[in-house]
């Protein structure tokens with residue numbers, strides 16, 4: 001984030017109550033924006049993500065020739081280019097968004113122009129070799145600078161591959177499927193952990209044929225996309241901050257309407273249930289393969305227990321781990337996180353920043369290369385929090401602050417707008433003080 005740092009004061013709350021409908025899921029919005037940009041016809045999306053990251057994806061497809069109209073009420077219209085992107089006249093700005101840079105690389109590798117993808121300081125430090133390597137195996141021509149952005153792509157005809165992702169990553173899987181649908185032959189991606197499957201579902205929504213087994217996904221080349229009309233489900237990774245806030249207060253009651261409950265994203269519900277919270281799901285509907293429903297959460301009466309998150313669970317919960325770690329001191333037995341080394345290469349080093357900020361609030365915490373041990377039964381005190389330009393850190397510690405003794409000041413609070421600009425307003429709305 002390049003904006004001026006803003007500060008937000010969070011006062012302790014007495015309880016959490018209310019009913020919310022959240023802006024559209026970031027992962028789904030990115031995919032609908034990118035595929036809508038390439039498709040034939042006009043894609044009409046309601047409840048599109050309000051975050052800056054998805055605006056970066058829209059900005060990129062606009063620079064590639066798609067026509068974008070956004071309305072105040074969260075609606076987005078994308079008149080797609082019908083299969084061939086135009087040559088952009090400037091580098092494509094992916095802002096802070098790893099999803100945009102990686103998935104767009106796959107979409108552009110088989111397109112007949114030269115493209116340069118750039119990002120902000122944080123994105124320019126993040127690893128891009130993981131997407132370059134398999135795309136090169138497909139025949140792409142891609143240059144990085146020491147493994148990082150800028151990414152320069154000279155479009156080439158590609159051939160399908162059979163690839164096993166060494167690190168579970170939905171962004172890489174999706175990038176390969178986006179390239180594969182435009183390649184010769186079939187592309188198959190195998191994964192050891194089933195990562196979020198929005199890429200597969202979005203491709204099907206836009207009319208592509210995608211085949212799945214338990215641990216692989218395949219797409220044949222030469223497929224064309226046609227525009228869709230869809231409502232983007234509410235973002236469960238944004239809801240996660242509110243779920244965790246509610247879990248802190250016996251007597252809390254929060255209800256979410258229109259919330260995305262894709263099983264590859266809803267693992268947090270299982271973890272909170274294991275910690276003692278009560279989560280009820282009603283009225284589940286299938287929208288282009290995405291499950292959407294009403295979700296109610298109540299805190300455990302006697303407080304949260306504790307748990308260990310490791311293996312495949314860590315990969316599925318990757319964006320929720322900062323907030324789980326931030327509320328861990330309030331559990332009885334603490335939370336151990338392992339196999340989450342990926343947290344070190346997100347918008348910030350999320351392991352280091354979570355540890356630093358928990359210590360600032362008075363907690364003991366042990367840091368590991370791939371995780372954290374946060375003992376339970378530790379009351380926190382208000383502190384100055386360094387969000388490190390990272391939206392999930394700003395929001396995670398705003399939640400921890402709700403049960404701390406005294407006020408907390410979040411430095412760099414503006415970063416919440418990367419995924420969830422309404423966060424502080426909605427948090428205030430559901431907090432009883």
Ligand SMILES: O=C(O)C1=C[C@@H](OP(=O)(O)O)[C@@H](O)[C@H](O)C1
Nearest residue numbers: 027099168169170171172318319
């Ligand atoms: O595919 C996606 O939409 C995402 C996948 C995850 O990243 P990785 O693919 O790097 O695991 C996640 O952390 C990110 O917020 C969004």
Ligand SMILES: C=C(OP(=O)(O)O)C(=O)O
Nearest residue numbers: 096097098099100319346
């Ligand atoms: C890691 C994240 O996003 P991205 O990789 O798209 O920057 C996130 O939203 O937590």
